Amino acid sequence: MVKKCLGCGVTLQNIDKEKIGYVPDLKFKICMRCHRLRHYGELKKELVSKDNDTIIKIINNNKKHVFFLIDFLNISNEVIDTYKKFRYTKTLLVTKKDIIPRSIKDSSIIDYLRNNYQINEDIYLVSAKDSKNKNIIIKEMINKSLNSCYIVGYTNSGKSTLINTLLDEKVITESFLPDTTLDFLNIKIDNLVITDTPGFKYKKNIMDINNSLIKKANCKKIIKPITYQMKDNTSLLIENDLVINNFGGNSITIYFSNDINLERRYNYDLEDFSIIHVPDNTDLVITGLGFINIKKACNLKVSKKYFDTISIRVSLFGGLNNE
Ligand SMILES: Nc1nc2c(ncn2[C@@H]2O[C@H](COP(=O)(O)OP(=O)(O)OP(=O)(O)O)[C@@H](O)[C@H]2O)c(=O)[nH]1
Ligand SMILES: [Mg+2]
Numbered sequence: 001m002v003k004k005c006l007g008c009g010v011t012l013q014n015i016d017k018e019k020i021g022y023v024p025d026l027k028f029k030i031c032m033r034c035h036r037l038r039h040y041g042e043l044k045k046e047l048v049s050k051d052n053d054t055i056i057k058i059i060n061n062n063k064k065h066v067f068f069l070i071d072f073l074n075i076s077n078e079v080i081d082t083y084k085k086f087r088y089t090k091t092l093l094v095t096k097k098d099i100i101p102r103s104i105k106d107s108s109i110i111d112y113l114r115n116n117y118q119i120n121e122d123i124y125l126v127s128a129k130d131s132k133n134k135n136i137i138i139k140e141m142i143n144k145s146l147n148s149c150y151i152v153g154y155t156n157s158g159k160s161t162l163i164n165t166l167l168d169e170k171v172i173t174e175s176f177l178p179d180t181t182l183d184f185l186n187i188k189i190d191n192l193v194i195t196d197t198p199g200f201k202y203k204k205n206i207m208d209i210n211n212s213l214i215k216k217a218n219c220k221k222i223i224k225p226i227t228y229q230m231k232d233n234t235s236l237l238i239e240n241d242l243v244i245n246n247f248g249g250n251s252i253t254i255y256f257s258n259d260i261n262l263e264r265r266y267n268y269d270l271e272d273f274s275i276i277h278v279p280d281n282t283d284l285v286i287t288g289l290g291f292i293n294i295k296k297a298c299n300l301k302v303s304k305k306y307f308d309t310i311s312i313r314v315s316l317f318g319g320l321n322n323e
Helices: 032-040 052-062 077-084 106-117 136-143 159-167 304-309
Strands: 065-071 090-095 123-125 148-153 185-189 192-196 226-230 234-238 242-245 250-255 262-266 273-278 282-286 290-294 298-303 310-314
Touching (some): 052 148, 065 077, 136 148, 136 192, 159 185, 159 192, 226 262, 298 304
Parallel strands (some): 065 090
Antiparallel strands (some): 226 250, 242 298
16 A cells, blocks of 8 residues: 655655665655654655646536635746646635735735736735644635635745644645645644645755755744835845845835845946846746835846846836835
């Protein structure tokens, strides 16, 4: 009989130490990778065997309600396009509510998602750290008379952590390492079955380019937005590697984990760059990291190797920042 790791869903095997799913004895409940990740913080990247389209297809074929998790820092067209591919009933959960600056009301985020992305389904904000809203999934399942559902979303959106809070213990492996959950994982809570799923892969995640960001980009505390008045010829350096310049005279506000190193430099000579046109009051979303609100239209030069991690969207805060 095939046994699955209770931490990440991978099939367990006791034959090859170098391959995923290895356990010295098949009596073990979690694989060595989960064991090392949980007890020694050892980060070992593994590939999810199913690509985004395969995961979506399996779930659509099974016709079960979907809770789609979207991390507050990573709201982008790419993520919403994936949300729209789910054809059966669904609920959108914006996760990590605890890191959202208090000045931003839940209702403005919900209205933004409804108006800009034409989302008509229920939308809630949740935090795995707040006992008041962690039970939204169970309440919704009872209200909608569901006995099973899928929890889906891009990697690191907080799927496994949220399910663990429902269990009141860390049954599933959770971590800031991308691709922690490797396969479907059924969890029983009373008579309900909640299925955790491997995270969708971003087209380009900043963590694939810069390993040092894997830990730092994970936001544990409430975000303190940083506003800079950028003068002409001033560049923004993120972690001393991603350079953005040509803001012109502009006001920008940065929403990243507060651990991220930011610096401004005058007359920085950026050689290898790509250009992005930014309209008035736009957010520049950096996949896996967060976003920067830019007040005035400009043509930005960005370090070429990071170009594919960057996209733009209509500002999340609309006129809010102008008040
Ligand atoms: N601040 C905050 N961090 C959270 C919350 N939920 C999850 N995290 C953190 O986000 C990171 C990713 O959490 P996971 O639960 O492993 O994410 P996942 O969606 O299961 O990721 P994959 O298995 O890779 O698809 C971890 O470092 C969690 O501690 C939350 O509500 N608030
Ligand atoms: Mg997971």
